[in-house]
Amino acid sequence: MLTQIDLNALANYVDTTFDYHPDFEDDAFAFDFSGVRIYCERKRACFDLHVGAEVLQLPRH
Numbered sequence: 001m002l003t004q005i006d007l008n009a010l011a012n013y014v015d016t017t018f019d020y021h022p023d024f025e026d027d028a029f030a031f032d033f034s035g036v037r038i039y040c041e042r043k044r045a046c047f048d049l050h051v052g053a054e055v056l057q058l059p060r061h
Contacts, residue, residue, distance in 0.1 A: 010038075025043060
């Protein structure tokens with residue numbers, strides 16, 4: 001599944017699209033990126049992105 005996704009583009013999308021305000025943490029949602037459904041857990045320090053069986057972790061700024 002990850003081979004179908006440009007990881008740099010995904011990281012840029014998350015960085016420019018998701019809200020980093022501390023009021024928006026400890027929640028979860030799904031979104032589509034490049035035709036792939038991704039489940040996101042927004043935590044205090046990071047985003048956990050579930051892509052199929054893989055989990056990517058991106059730090060929150």
